[in-house]
Amino acid sequence: xRLLKATHINFLKWKYVALGLTVLxxxxxxxxxxxxxxxxxxxxxxxxxxxxxxxxxxxxxxxxRNSLERVGLGNSLIQSTGxxxxxxxxxxxxxxxxxxxxxxxxxxxRLADQVISALKASQGTPQDQAGxxxxxTIDKANLTSLLEASFPGEGAGLAEAVIGVRNGVNxxxxxxxxxxxxxxxxxxxxxxxxxxxxxxxxDKTTLGPMAVVSRETVGPQAGAELRxxxxxxxxxxxxxxxxxIAVRFKLAYGVAAILTxxxxxxxxxxxxxxxxxxxxxxxVAALLTIVGFSINDTIVTFDRVRENLKTMRxxxxxxxxxxxxxxxxxxxxxxxxxxxxxVLALFLFGGxxxxxxxxxxxxxxxxxxxxxxxxxxPIVLWWNKIFPSKRGFRK
Amino acid sequence: MRKGxxxxxVLILAVLAVAVVVSYPITKKIKLGLDLKxxxxxxxxxxxxxxxxxxxxxxILRLQDLFKKNSLTYASMARIEPGxxxxxxxxxxxxxxxxxxxxxxxxxxxxxxxxxxxxxxKTLAIQAIREQAVGQSVETxxxxxxxxxxxxxxxxxxxTSRIIVExxxxxxxxxxxxxxxxxxxxxxxxxxxxxxxxxATLLKDLGGAPPDNQEVVAIAPKSRESEGGSxxxxxxxxxxxxxxxxxxxxxxxxxxxxxxxxxxKADGARRFESITGQNIGRRLAxxxxxxxxxxxxxxxxxxxxxxxxxxFTVEQADDLVTVLKAGALPAGLKTxxxxxIGPSLGADSVRAGMLAGLIAIVSVxxxxxxxxxxxxxxxxxxxxxxxxxxxxxxxxxxxTLTLPGIAGIILGLGMSVDANVLIFERIREEHAxxxxxxxxxxxxxxxxxxxxxxxxxxxxxxAVFLFQFGTGAIKGYxxxxxxxxxxxxxxxxFVSHVxxxxxxxxxxxxxxx
Numbered sequence: 001x002r003l004l005k006a007t008h009i010n011f012l013k014w015k016y017v018a019l020g021l022t023v024l025x026x027x028x029x030x031x032x033x034x035x036x037x038x039x040x041x042x043x044x045x046x047x048x049x050x051x052x053x054x055x056x057x058x059x060x061x062x063x064x065r066n067s068l069e070r071v072g073l074g075n076s077l078i079q080s081t082g083x084x085x086x087x088x089x090x091x092x093x094x095x096x097x098x099x100x101x102x103x104x105x106x107x108x109x110r111l112a113d114q115v116i117s118a119l120k121a122s123q124g125t126p127q128d129q130a131g132x133x134x135x136x137t138i139d140k141a142n143l144t145s146l147l148e149a150s151f152p153g154e155g156a157g158l159a160e161a162v163i164g165v166r167n168g169v170n171x172x173x174x175x176x177x178x179x180x181x182x183x184x185x186x187x188x189x190x191x192x193x194x195x196x197x198x199x200x201x202x203d204k205t206t207l208g209p210m211a212v213v214s215r216e217t218v219g220p221q222a223g224a225e226l227r228x229x230x231x232x233x234x235x236x237x238x239x240x241x242x243x244x245i246a247v248r249f250k251l252a253y254g255v256a257a258i259l260t261x262x263x264x265x266x267x268x269x270x271x272x273x274x275x276x277x278x279x280x281x282x283x284v285a286a287l288l289t290i291v292g293f294s295i296n297d298t299i300v301t302f303d304r305v306r307e308n309l310k311t312m313r314x315x316x317x318x319x320x321x322x323x324x325x326x327x328x329x330x331x332x333x334x335x336x337x338x339x340x341x342x343v344l345a346l347f348l349f350g351g352x353x354x355x356x357x358x359x360x361x362x363x364x365x366x367x368x369x370x371x372x373x374x375x376x377x378p379i380v381l382w383w384n385k386i387f388p389s390k391r392g393f394r395k
Numbered sequence: 396m397r398k399g400x401x402x403x404x405v406l407i408l409a410v411l412a413v414a415v416v417v418s419y420p421i422t423k424k425i426k427l428g429l430d431l432k433x434x435x436x437x438x439x440x441x442x443x444x445x446x447x448x449x450x451x452x453x454x455i456l457r458l459q460d461l462f463k464k465n466s467l468t469y470a471s472m473a474r475i476e477p478g479x480x481x482x483x484x485x486x487x488x489x490x491x492x493x494x495x496x497x498x499x500x501x502x503x504x505x506x507x508x509x510x511x512x513x514x515x516x517k518t519l520a521i522q523a524i525r526e527q528a529v530g531q532s533v534e535t536x537x538x539x540x541x542x543x544x545x546x547x548x549x550x551x552x553x554x555t556s557r558i559i560v561e562x563x564x565x566x567x568x569x570x571x572x573x574x575x576x577x578x579x580x581x582x583x584x585x586x587x588x589x590x591x592x593x594x595a596t597l598l599k600d601l602g603g604a605p606p607d608n609q610e611v612v613a614i615a616p617k618s619r620e621s622e623g624g625s626x627x628x629x630x631x632x633x634x635x636x637x638x639x640x641x642x643x644x645x646x647x648x649x650x651x652x653x654x655x656x657x658x659x660k661a662d663g664a665r666r667f668e669s670i671t672g673q674n675i676g677r678r679l680a681x682x683x684x685x686x687x688x689x690x691x692x693x694x695x696x697x698x699x700x701x702x703x704x705x706x707f708t709v710e711q712a713d714d715l716v717t718v719l720k721a722g723a724l725p726a727g728l729k730t731x732x733x734x735x736i737g738p739s740l741g742a743d744s745v746r747a748g749m750l751a752g753l754i755a756i757v758s759v760x761x762x763x764x765x766x767x768x769x770x771x772x773x774x775x776x777x778x779x780x781x782x783x784x785x786x787x788x789x790x791x792x793x794x795t796l797t798l799p800g801i802a803g804i805i806l807g808l809g810m811s812v813d814a815n816v817l818i819f820e821r822i823r824e825e826h827a828x829x830x831x832x833x834x835x836x837x838x839x840x841x842x843x844x845x846x847x848x849x850x851x852x853x854x855x856x857x858a859v860f861l862f863q864f865g866t867g868a869i870k871g872y873x874x875x876x877x878x879x880x881x882x883x884x885x886x887x888x889f890v891s892h893v894x895x896x897x898x899x900x901x902x903x904x905x906x907x908x
Binding site for chain 1: 438566567568570729731732733734735736737738739740742743744746747748750751752754755758759762763766798799801802803805808809810812813816817820824842845846849850852853854856858859861863864865866867868869871872876
């Protein structure tokens with residue numbers, strides 16, 4: 001089976017059009033990120049508090065906003081994250097300027113507490129259940145001692161099983177399943193908790209209205225530190241690649257590879273900035289993955305150029321590059337296609353946490369092909385024009 | 396089978412066996428990161444100024460003692476900033492003698508002019524104090540976390556004054572944070588006056604300010620003493636402190652409420668005995684982190700045992716025992732970063748990641764077999780072996796698998812497929828040029844090798860830098876990538892070649908690719 005017959009496309013004829021397109025997209029992205037609202041640093045880089053809660057009921061986003069409004073936090077970012085409308089992401093927006101780091105982070109922590117208690121209050125606890133332990137927030141140690149009283153010697157195992165049901169450890173499909181909270185005692189029954197245990201739980205505990213799934217607070221100083229370290233790591237790894245490629249190929253190829261990668265990141269960020277997604281550390285990992293794929297593409301092409309230069313002694317460099325790109329076209333399509341397939345699977349089935357990551361990868365994989373063909377090779381050509389080799393390197 | 400080939404097969408099987416043995420059972424051997432397992436990640440700042448202040452105050456007490464012994468007069472002696480103290484209202488006629496005393500402060504630089512003197516800690520000495528405070532904090536936190544019973548905690552220093560605490564699987568984060576951050580400075584001090592509702596009433600007879608050797612201390616809210624007032628006037632010097640404790644355990648007080656009983660070491664017991672013996676009828680306050688918990692009346696000489704009462708729940712009393720056993724923190728801690736991931740979210744991510752990974756691997760494998768026919772199975776075998784080696788290495792190096800780490804695996808698998816595609820395409824090209832089956836295979840591997848080697852090594856180099864300079868999430872990505880790509884050079888090139896050699900010989904008529 002063969003995807004492509006031998007092709008003879010003059011890719012490099014379009015190099016100036018491609019350059020224009022690149023400049024256009026990056027320009028729009030930079031405008032959007034600086035003047036517009038495109039740059040949305042997440043908790044990792046922006047500082048602040050991000051709370052993920054799962055509720056027993058399914059209120060609307062505006063219901064949630066209303067209950068937060070009562071404590072003056074109506075301007076928080078609120079997002080329903082699926083799970084049948086049970087789960088919400090809340091990011092507080094208040095920023096406390098002009099205070100010390102410690103005061104600020106403590107203020108954030110207090111805000112988070114306020115959000116949680118406001119939501120709890122709005123969900124309400126029936127009077128007759130007051131004084132009972134909340135099975136939706138109880139920790140393993142306390143549940144163990146509660147069950148140990150009725151079932152000596154079995155407390156730990158039973159507690160583990162009950163909390164396992166709450167966390168959804170046996171759930172196989174991600175779609176639609178509610179994990180992190182018990183919406184009714186029947187859920188325990190269905191998962192095989194024994195009736196006598198269930199009776200004890202019904203007598204001694206209640207199902208609270210809400211559980212906090214995750215809570216992240218990053219102070220501005222720590223956020224700046226994370227940003228600085230991420231940038232530093234990326235810069236050093238680029239320098240490392242530049243040196244290696246310059247040694248194995250030529251300096252022009254190293255420079256071209258690094259510039260290509262830089263524009264990969266910029267274009268992806270630009271497109272990303274037009275979506276309503278935030279930038280967090282996993283997104284940085286996704287950008288690095290794109291860089292990884294792109295450098296792979298670029299080097300595979302350069303390798304073919306290096307090889308063809310030895311045999312095609314009469315052709316111009318541009319001609320050799322065109323032939324090389326055409327020779328590698330089938331391989332590029334297959335590799336990028338399979339990677340695209342993988343990332344598409346992540347995007348569709350990977351769940352909400354991985355979704356942003358997969359989205360960046362989707363943009364990046366497509367963009368990576370384009371940049372290898374239209375940027376890395378032309379840059380080598382331009383470089384050779386600006387810095388002509390003394391030993392008569394081919395134009 | 397040719398001899399060289401036999402050894403290659405043995406090597407491959409050996410690698411496979413080692414990887415499987417090392418990583419079996421996989422759920423036990425692979426450490427999941429906090430984002431996949433749930434748990435707590437804290438970045439704490441050690442307020443090293445606290446420790447410097449404490450040392451400064453100690454020095455002031457010593458100096459006051461020396462001045463008294465040598466009958467030197469002064470109006471006030473106080474700390475004005477961390478590591479800096481000032482003495483006012485000295486008698487200029489005693490300058491020589493004052494200098495003699497100040498010369499005794501080895502770690503201090505001082506300047507004396509007329510009635511005032513200031514002294515500053517030497518930079519090196521301050522650095523040593525801060526250094527020690529951070530080191531001791533790490534130790535104390537480790538002891539507390541161990542006593543509380545968290546499996547596989549990570550407690551490490553970051554930079555000059557930060558501490559990273561990672562506690563996997565913690566399901567009561569607020570309580571744990573309380574235990575970690577409680578300074579747990581326990582002191583016993585004699586009561587001079589009080590309790591009183593506010594500071595002014597307490598200091599009415601003293602002209603509004605406490606004498607040098609006394610201080611006003613607030614009463615812990617909701618404690619037994621808080622009914623009588625909010626403040627006590629106490630002696631500044633503690634009779635005994637938490638450092639003198641020999642044993643602590645939870646007990647019940649006379650009203651059957653949870654309390655903490657303690658026993659003192661010999662040296663502390665001697666001091667405790669003499670203080671209680673000399674002050675029968677007076678009250679002795681028990682202060683925890685600057686708040687009076689209780690102030691019982693001394694009824695008799697007590698030697699080495701006693702009880703701390705307060706308004707404790709069983710849990711609080713247990714936590715207090717935990718922290719007192721581990722010792723006090725030398726300085727306060729502030730949270731710079733707090734991430735708590737619930738176990739349900741981690742389970743969601745693992746489930747989603749596994750499902751997506753499975754779909755991805757199966758579909759890529761199916762594609763390779765359809766597109767490259769029998770040769771596609773080479774790619775499948777190489778990919779599977781790559782995954783096995785990856786998990787084996789993760790288990791062996793005790794590395795942690797994180798969400799970004801899964802990204803690294805995806806890139807690794809992508810490049811594993813790519814390596815095979817490069818080789819297969821090259822074999823096809825050579826075969827199309829009319830070369831024989833065996834030489835097409837040999838040339839395909841030989842010519843594709845530089846591209847595979849250069850691209851993998853470039854990415855490995857960049858990943859090494861990311862690992863070196865990156866933080867948690869980026870490190871997690873880099874580690875799986877490095878392992879996967881290194882394995883790739885073995886599986887995609889070496890193993891795939893061996894499989895070709897095993898399945899093709901001089902008699903092979905067709906090349907299924």
